[in-house]
Amino acid sequence: VPFFTQGSHQACCSIKELDVFNRAREIKVDPDKPLEGVRLAALQARKTLLVPTPRLRTGLFNKIVPPSGATKEILRICATSRGIKEYSVPVGLDGKARVDLVVVGSVAVSEKGWRIGKGEGYADMEYAMMVSMGAVQADTPVITIVHDCQVVDIAEELLGDHDLTVDYILTPTRTIKTNCKRPKPQGIIWHKVSYEMLEKIPVLKSLRYREKQTGKDVTLQDEHSDLANANAPAALNEKGMAENTRPQAAVGSAQRGQHYVESDSLSPRLEGSGMITTVYVGNIPPSVRASELKCALREFRATPLRLNWQGAQHRAFLDYKDKATAESAVSSLRGLSLGGNTLRVELAKNQRNQGQVEINSQK
Numbered sequence: 001v002p003f004f005t006q007g008s009h010q011a012c013c014s015i016k017e018l019d020v021f022n023r024a025r026e027i028k029v030d031p032d033k034p035l036e037g038v039r040l041a042a043l044q045a046r047k048t049l050l051v052p053t054p055r056l057r058t059g060l061f062n063k064i065v066p067p068s069g070a071t072k073e074i075l076r077i078c079a080t081s082r083g084i085k086e087y088s089v090p091v092g093l094d095g096k097a098r099v100d101l102v103v104v105g106s107v108a109v110s111e112k113g114w115r116i117g118k119g120e121g122y123a124d125m126e127y128a129m130m131v132s133m134g135a136v137q138a139d140t141p142v143i144t145i146v147h148d149c150q151v152v153d154i155a156e157e158l159l160g161d162h163d164l165t166v167d168y169i170l171t172p173t174r175t176i177k178t179n180c181k182r183p184k185p186q187g188i189i190w191h192k193v194s195y196e197m198l199e200k201i202p203v204l205k206s207l208r209y210r211e212k213q214t215g216k217d218v219t220l221q222d223e224h225s226d227l228a229n230a231n232a233p234a235a236l237n238e239k240g241m242a243e244n245t246r247p248q249a250a251v252g253s254a255q256r257g258q259h260y261v262e263s264d265s266l267s268p269r270l271e272g273s274g275m276i277t278t279v280y281v282g283n284i285p286p287s288v289r290a291s292e293l294k295c296a297l298r299e300f301r302a303t304p305l306r307l308n309w310q311g312a313q314h315r316a317f318l319d320y321k322d323k324a325t326a327e328s329a330v331s332s333l334r335g336l337s338l339g340g341n342t343l344r345v346e347l348a349k350n351q352r353n354q355g356q357v358e359i360n361s362q363k
Contacts, residue, residue, distance in 0.1 A: 008034040008035075008036075008037060008145065008147075008172070009037050010172040010173075011037075011145045011146075011147075011170045011171055011172050012034075012035065012036070012037025012038045012040075012041065012145060012170070013037060013041070014170050014175055015037075015038055015041055015103075015143065015145075015170060016041055016045075017175070018143070018168065018175070020100075020101055020141045020143070020167075020168070021041075021045075021101060021143075022045075023100065024047060024100035024101035025047060025048060025098075025100055026047065026048040026050065026097065026098055026099050026100050026101075027042045027047050027048070027049055027050065027099070027100065027101045027102075027103065028050040028051070028052070028061065028097075028099045028101070028102050028103070028126075028130070028135075029042065029049065029050075029051060029103040030051070030052065030103065030104050030105050030123060031051050031052060031081060031084060032105040033081075034105060034145065035103060035105060035145060036079050036080060037079075038103050038145065039051070039064070039078075039079035039083075040075060040076060040078075040079035043064065043066060043075045043078055043079060044072075044075060048063065049063065049064040049078075050062070050063055050064075050091065050097060050099065051064060051084050051088070052122070052126050053090070060091065060126065060129055060130075060133075060203050061090070061091040061097060062084055062088035062089065062090055062091065063088060063089050063090075063091050064078050064079075064083060064084065064087055064088050065087055065088065065089055066078045066087055067087070090342070092337055092340065092341065092342045097130070097133070097135040098135060099130060099135045099136050099140060100140065101140065101141055101142075101143065102127065102130075102136065102140060102141070102142045102143070103142075103143045103144070103145065104117070104123045104127075104142065104143075104144050104164065104166070105117075105118075105123070105144065105145070105146075106144045106146050106150065106166070107150065108146075108150050108151075108152050108154060109144050109146055109150060109151055109152075109154075109166060109169050110151070110152060110153055110154040111151060111169070111176055111178060112154075112178055112180060112182075113165045113166045113167060113169075113178030113179075113180025113182070114154045114156065114158075114159055114163075114165060114180070114182070115144060115154075115163065115164060115165060115166050116154060116158070117164075121162075123164055124162050124163055124164045124185065125188075125201070125204075127142075127164045127184065127185055128162065128185045128187055128188045128189070129188060129203070129204070129207060131184075131185060131186060131187045131188075132187045132188050132207050132211065133207065138183070138184065141167045141168065142164060142165070142166045142167050142168075142184070143166060143167065143168040143169075143170060144166045144168075144169055144170070145169075145170045145171075146169065146170075146171055147171060147172065148171045148172065148173055148174075150171075151169060151171060151176070159182070160192075161185065161189065162185050162189050162192055163185070164184060164185060165178075165180045165182050165184055166178060166180065167179075167180060188204070188207065188208075188211070190208065190211075190216075190217065190218045190219060190220055191219055191220065191221055192221055193208075193220050193221060194220060194221045194222050195220060195222055195223075198220065199331075199332075201335075202334040202335025202336070203335045203337075205300060205332075205335065205336065206335060206336050206337040206342075209296060209299055209300075209336075210337075212299070275321060275322045275323075276305070276319050276320070276321065276322075277319075277320050277321075277322060277323045277325070277326035277327075277347065277351060278317050278318065278319050278320075278326070278347070278348040278351060279304070279317070279318040279319075279320065279326050279329055279330055279333075279345065279346070279347060279348060280315065280317060280344075280345070280346055280347070280348040280349070281293070281315060281316045281317070281318060281333070281343055281344070281345050282314065282315045282343065282344035282345075283314060283341045283342065283343050283344045284311065284314045284315060284316065284338065284339075284341070284343060285314070285338065285339035285340060285341045286311070286314070287339045287340075288311075288338045288339040289311075290307070290309040290311065290316070292338060292339075293307070293309070293316060293338065294307065296333075296336060296338060297318070297333075300332045300333055300336065301332060302318075302328075302329035302332045302333055304318035304319050304320055304329070305319045305320060305321055306318070306319040307319075317348060323347075326347060327347070329345075330345050330346060330347060333345045
């Protein structure tokens with residue numbers, strides 16, 4: 001039985017007797033149905049409740065924010081999946097989350113604290129991402145809540161270095177302190193991450209970009225075989241972006257309210273083609289420069305034909321050769337965080353033909 005509801009209420013209630021729960025101010029709890037009781041207990045105790053966004057599609061966490069003076073009934077709704085939709089705000093990678101306690105679901109767990117999840121690896125990945133963004137420390141306790149029949153012996157060879165272990169197991173009848181000595185994941189193990197995973201989890205792309213900038217090796221599982229093929233296109237992209245680049249002073253002036261348009265050697269193709277599709281990038285923080293956005297575009301394989309930077313308006317417009325390329329860029333850049341903000345990336349509302357890109361109507 002991967003998830004249980006019968007008896008989950010008693011198990012969830014017993015968390016209130018744990019010191020680690022009472023001391024915690026910020027708790028991350030999985031969105032699973034059997035953990036509803038824990039989410040409710042956290043909200044009733046006025047703790048900050050973070051819930052991972054389902055399948056990490058739109059970011060890492062949502063913070064559940066009940067309305068002021070919320071009744072018990074409203075808090076109960078806030079603890080359900082409906083509450084995650086209606087009463088939550090996204091927390092960015094730089095949202096300064098400091099998680100004191102992590103609560104996860106499990107398919108099976110041993111008294112030694114070794115855990116098997118649903119097989120999709122989301123809880124392990126979420127924990128590794130929290131380590132990467134500095135939200136958890138090595139001694140942040142991890143609790144799992146299961147039925148008694150899910151506490152079984154697990155052979156250690158089944159565990160990998162990316163697998164999350166647990167410090168406490170709560171069942172309807174007992175509380176087990178595992179005293180687990182096996183270290184928890186130290187961060188994201190990039191050589192175990194595939195391109196497919198990167199596409200599915202946009203926030204992972206942002207973390208990878210950040211870690212790459214700090215000099216970390218972020219080579220992916222299937223990247224070694226790609227390196228030989230990737231060199232040529234990457235070099236072309238570099239050339240496309242580098243040509244006719246305005247000096248840094250132009251970036252400064254753009255941030256003082258003037259616009260500038262950057263073209264590359266492909267720009268003659270813009271004139272009169274009528275095919276060009278423009279992508280709007282908004283929510284750019286004042287601290288971010290055009291060069292940083294260009295660097296990210298190269299990294300995410302979303303190099304445009306032309307970049308129209310409007311730093312003072314916290315936005316930029318990117319021209320692509322056709323709608324399919326533009327849509328692919330939007331999906332690649334989804335979830336990208338620069339300078340502490342998650343950027344807003346979408347097809348520009350007013351598409352104009354013949355390569356005219358001074359689009360000012362989009363706020």
